[in-house]
Amino acid sequence: MDLTMMTPPFNFPTETACFETLFQAKWPNGFICSRCGHRHAYQIHTRRLPLYECHACRYQNSLIAGTVMEGSRTDIRKWLHAIFLISRTDSGINAKHLSKIIRVTYKTAWLMLQKLRHAMNQAIDSDLLSGIVRVNIAHYGRPHCPIIVPHPQRQPLFIAATMKETGEPCRFKIKHLSKEYLNDGLVRRTGTQLFTEQHVDQTANVDIEYITARFSPRRFHRLLAVAADAGRWINLTFHGIGPKHLQTYMDEYCYRLNLTLRDTPVFHNMLRLSATTAAVPYSVIIQKLACSYY
Ligand SMILES: [Zn+2]
Structure with a gap:
């Protein structure tokens, strides 16, 4: 990888400039006290x-409280650089490259990326599919005479999308499907029910259709192509991964893709997300990796 291509196209020469950027991302309409909602503060x-002492209740609001950076000793400039790199729609970033570029240990880089990915995961899970929803079973992992002997690392997925009236998909989710929901290669009803409950907005009229047989003639080719692209990106960026990490990376892929489909700048959205999502503790990351299914 050409590391010179990894320089951000913005200028954060000082910590102060970074704090100003984070302030804008956290409080885009001006300061709001997290305790009483008052809108004026003294900066300490x-x-x-930086701390912001509320005029009304005197509570000292930390700029990084409630952000992915809370509790981290890593320089804020490095955090913003990492947010820029993970926002790149063409490649994303892995921990090895990030550690070299921003000059932190591999473990620190890995933890930063996991915290950013956790924020993406939260964003994807709270953004329910709605209206016309199409869902198709797909697989991650190289096929190995798939009809006769599935590859041991092959993992079943649901690729799902909200569709426009024109038939164009406009918002995606890819969710790792536990093998307990499969029976002879077909998805059990409990598997589709759970997906609908967790990922589809059922408060309004929804037109949802599942294709749960891999070789169905009615399969949704547009959706399967996206699942294949996501798998290729994972293999290229992370050199293939095991089932534990699959959900995390699929969410990362969909997060960037969905913003791109909405013509929303990924970096600015990611910055806002990072400034408004609480840091996930290391113990929760490890626990989550032990169970990656939806
Ligand atoms: Zn206050």
Whole structure:
């Protein structure tokens, strides 16, 4: 990878510039006290990280409280650089490259990326599919005479999308399907029910159709092509992964893709997400990786 291509196209020469950017992302309409909702504060400069003391209740609001950076000792410039790199729609970033580019240990880079991915996962899960929804079974992993002997690492997925009236998919989810919901290669009813409950907005009229047989003549080719692209991106960026990490990376892929389909700048959206999503503790990351199914 050409590391010179990894320089951000924006200028954050100082920590102060980064704090201003984070302030804008966290409070785009001006300061709001997290305790009482008051809109005016004094800035306290005596600490390395800025504090905002509320005029009304005197609560000291930390700029990084409630963000993915909370509790991290890593320089905020490195965090913003990592957010820029993970926002790249052409490649994303893996921990090995990130550690080289921003000069942190591999473990620190890995943890930063996991925290950013957790925020993406939250965003994907709270963004329910609605209206016309189409869902198709797909697979991650190289086929190995798939009709006779499935590859041991092959993982079943649901690729799902909200469709426009024109038939164009406009919002995607790819969810790792536990093998307990499969029976002779077909998805059990409990598997589709759970997906609908967790990922489809049923408060309004919804037209949902599942294709649960791999070689169905009615399969949704547009959706399957996206699942294949996501698998190729994972293999290229992370050199293939095991089932534990699959959901995390599929969510990352869909997060960027969905913003792109809405013509929304990924970096600015990711910055806002990072500034408004609480950091996930290491123990939760490990626990989550032990169970990656939807
Ligand atoms: Zn207050």
